[in-house]
Amino acid sequence: MSEALPLNDAQSCVLQHCVPLGTEKIDLLQSLGRVLAQEVRANRDHPPCDISAMDGYALRAADLGNVPAQLVIVADIKAGDLPTLTVQAGQCVRIMTGAPIPQGADTVIRVEDTQEVDSGFPHPNPDGATSHSTKPASGQVAGYLPEGEGANVSLREKIFDTVQINVSAQSGNDIRRRAENLRTGDVVLTAGTEITPGVLGILAMVKAATVEVQRRPTVAILSSGDELEGLHDPFDADKIPDANGYALMAQVQALGMQPVLLGIARDDPAALRAKLEQGLQYDVLLVSGGTSVGVHDFVRPTLEQLGVRMHFWRVQMRPGHPAAFGTSAGSKVFCLPGNPVASMVSFEQIVAPALRNMLGHTRLYRRTVQARLAQPLKHRPGNLEFVRVVLSRDEHGYLATPTGSQSSGVLLSMARADGLLVVPSESKGLVAGDVATVQLLDGTTFQEHNGIQES
Ligand code: AMP
Ligand code: MG
Numbered sequence: 225m226s227e228a229l230p231l232n233d234a235q236s237c238v239l240q241h242c243v244p245l246g247t248e249k250i251d252l253l254q255s256l257g258r259v260l261a262q263e264v265r266a267n268r269d270h271p272p273c274d275i276s277a278m279d280g281y282a283l284r285a286a287d288l289g290n291v292p293a294q295l296v297i298v299a300d301i302k303a304g305d306l307p308t309l310t311v312q313a314g315q316c317v318r319i320m321t322g323a324p325i326p327q328g329a330d331t332v333i334r335v336e337d338t339q340e341v342d343s344g345f346p347h348p349n350p351d352g353a354t355s356h357s358t359k360p361a362s363g364q365v366a367g368y369l370p371e372g373e374g375a376n377v378s379l380r381e382k383i384f385d386t387v388q389i390n391v392s393a394q395s396g397n398d399i400r401r402r403a404e405n406l407r408t409g410d411v412v413l414t415a416g417t418e419i420t421p422g423v424l425g426i427l428a429m430v431k432a433a434t435v436e437v438q439r440r441p442t443v444a445i446l447s448s449g450d451e452l453e454g455l456h457d458p459f460d461a462d463k464i465p466d467a468n469g470y471a472l473m474a475q476v477q478a479l480g481m482q483p484v485l486l487g488i489a490r491d492d493p494a495a496l497r498a499k500l501e502q503g504l505q506y507d508v509l510l511v512s513g514g515t516s517v518g519v520h521d522f523v524r525p526t527l528e529q530l531g532v533r534m535h536f537w538r539v540q541m542r543p544g545h546p547a548a549f550g551t552s553a554g555s556k557v558f559c560l561p562g563n564p565v566a567s568m569v570s571f572e573q574i575v576a577p578a579l580r581n582m583l584g585h586t587r588l589y590r591r592t593v594q595a596r597l598a599q600p601l602k603h604r605p606g607n608l609e610f611v612r613v614v615l616s617r618d619e620h621g622y623l624a625t626p627t628g629s630q631s632s633g634v635l636l637s638m639a640r641a642d643g644l645l646v647v648p649s650e651s652k653g654l655v656a657g658d659v660a661t662v663q664l665l666d667g668t669t670f671q672e673h674n675g676i677q678e679s
Contacts, residue, residue: 228538228545230678231608235577237535238558239588241551242578245439245507252427255419257480258437259584264413266406267430274325275303277398281338281387282329283316288392294341297385301326316387325399332398337391340384406430416586438584441507443483445472446499448514448523449562450491467635468512468560468567475571476510479579483510493522500526504555507582510575513562515546523559524548532557540649540678541608543632544570563632569610569644572663580670590663592675593643595622601647601654608649608678612641613662624662641665650679 229237247261276282283295295316301307303322311317311328319325319332406412406429417423419437427435446469453463455470469485476483484506489499491514500523503509514523524534527550534550541547543566548559558575560567577588595615603609613624627640643662647654654660661675 228540228607229536230540231573231676232674232678234536234539234547234549234574235674238549238556238574238578239581241535241549242508242556242582244582244584245441247436248439249434249436252424252433252435255427255435255437256421256424258419258435258440260413260417260419260423260435261415261438261584262436263411263415264427264430264432266408266410266412268406269403269408270406270429271322271400271402271404273402275400276319276321276323276325276332277400278332278334279321280319280332280334280336280398281316281389282311282319282325282332283389284311284313284329285331285393285395285397287313287316288331288333288389291392292388292390294386294388297340297387299326316389318387330395330399331393333389333391333393334398337389339388339390341386341388342384416584418585418587438582440481441579441582443476443481443508443510443579444486444503444506445469445476445483446486446489446503446509446511448489448491448496448499448511452488452513454488467564468562471564471568471635471638472510472512472560472571475568475576476579479576480583481579489514491522493526496522496526497530500530504530504532504552504557506555508575508579509555509557510560510571511557512560512567515548515559515561527557527559539570539574540606541570541573541610543610544573545607547574549574561632564635565612565632565638568635568638569632572644572665573610577674585670587670587672589671589674590644590665591667591669591671592646592661592663593622594659595624595643595645595662596620597645597654597656597658597660598623598625599656601626601645603647603651603653605650605652608676609647610644610663611647612637613643613645614640615642615662615664622662624660646676648677648679 287293295314297318298315299309299317301317301323302320305323307324307326309326311326317326412426447466451464452466453460454466466488473483473485486499486503489496511523514521532550532552537548538545539547544561546561547570550557560570580588611630612627614627616623624645627637630637643664646661
C-alpha cells in the first residue's frame with residue numbers, strides 16, 4: 225500500500241466503494257439536479273389530438289390546387305375548444321396555435337400567408353367612408369375600428385368571412401400530431417436520469433408531484449493542523465487561515481450537497497480522534513492536512529484505530545500526491561493534502577466522481593476539451609500533473625495559458641483557472657502549440673469517461 229496508485233486505479237477503487245445509498249421520495253419543486261430512481265411513463269397522449277402549430281386557417285389541402293384561393297371561414301377555433309363541425313370543400317376555419325384541427329381539415333396555413341377578404345357589408349373607417357377592399361389579415365385591422373373597441377379579433381370575425389390563401393401546402397402542414405410529445409404508456413424517463421430543467425418540465429407533464437430520487441450522501445469536512453486559524457478566530461499574522469474547509473465546502477455545494485463543517489482538529493491524537501469519530505457519523509468524511517508522513521501527521525493511524533480500512537494512501541498525480549481513501553462500516557473517508565491547491569485538485573480527481581456516483585449519476589467526470597498550449601511547460605516524468613490554466617478561443621480552437629505560479633500552495637492559481645490541463649506522467653515537457661486535454665472547472669456538464677491518458 226505504500227506504492228502510489230495510478231489515478232485511473234484510484235478512481236476505480238473509490239467508485240467500487242462509493243455507490244448509491246438508496247432512494248427517497250421528494251417534492252418535484254425540490255428535485256432540480258437530483259437523479260431519478262424510478263422509470264417514468266406517460267399517463268396521457270400529449271397533445272391529446274392533432275392541433276395547429278400556428279395561428280392561421282385549417283382547411284383541405286385539396287382546395288389549394290390553384291392559389292390564390294378564396295375560402296369561406298365557417299368557424300373560429302381556439303386552444304381549449306372541442307370543435308364538432310366538419311370542414312367541407314371550399315371552407316376553412318380560423319384557428320389559433322394549440323387549437324384542435326376539426327374534422328375534414330388536413331392542413332394549416334399560417335396567417336402571414338393569407339389575406340382576409342371583406343365580405344361585402346359596409347362598415348365605417350375613421351374618416352366616415354366605406355370600404356370593400358381586400359385588407360391584409362394582420363396588423364391593419366385596427367384602423368377600421370370605432371374608438372374604444374379593443375378586441376380586434378372578435379370584430380374581425382364579424383367583418384370578414386372569406387379568406388384568400390396565397391400559398392399551397394401538403395396535407396399535414398403546420399399540424400402537431402396527437403401524442404407527438406408523449407404517448408400513453410411510453411417510457412419517457414429512465415432511472416438514472418439527472419433532473420435538469422427540461423426533465424423537470426416532463427415530470428410536471430406527467431403530473432409527478434413527488435419523485436423518487438437517489439438519496440444524497442451526508443458530507444462532513446474537517447481541517448487539521450496546529451497552525452490553522454479559523455474564519456472567526458482572532459487575526460494572528462503568524463497563523464495560516466483555514467482555506468481548505470471552505471474551498472472543499474464550495475466544491476461539495478457545487479455538486480448539489482450541503483456539507484457540515486467540523487472545524488479544525490489540532491495535531492494531537494486525542495483531539496483528532498474526537499473530531500474524526502464525529503466525522504465518521506457521516507456518509508462521507510473529507511479531512512485535509514495531516515495526511516503526510518511527518519511525525520505530527522496523525523490522521524492515518526487515528527483513522528485506523530477507529531476501524532477505518534485504508535485502500536490507498538498515495539496517487540500518482542501532482543498536485544494531490546498524498547491523497548488517501550478508506551472505508552469504515554458506515555462511512556467513506558477521503559484524506560486530502562493540506563496544501564490548498566492539492567486539496568482542491570485531489571477533490572476534483574478522486575472525491576467528485578465518487579460523490580457523483582453516490583448521487584446516482586452516470587456522468588461522473590468533468591467535461592474535457594482539447595487545447596493548445598500558449599507557452600512551454602516543464603515536466604519531470606513520474607506523475608500525472610494538473611496545470612491550472614485560463615482558456616481563450618481563437619480560430620483554431622481553445623488556447624490554454626497557465627495561471628502563474630504552479631506551486632501547490634498558491635491558491636490564486638486555482639482561483640483564476642478555467643480548467644486543469646493534464647500533463648501525462650511520462651511527458652518530458654510540452655512546447656507552445658502542443659495539444660493537451662483540459663478538464664473544465666466551471667459549468668455543470670459532466671462526461672462518462674475521465675478523458676485522461678495517464679502516460
Ligand atoms: P499538511 O498536509 O498538514 O502537511 O499541510 C501542508 C501545507 O498545507 C502546510 O503548509 C499547511 O499549513 C497547509 N494547510 C493545511 N491545512 C490547511 C487548510 N485547511 N487551509 C490552508 N492551508 C492548509
Ligand atoms: Mg499539518
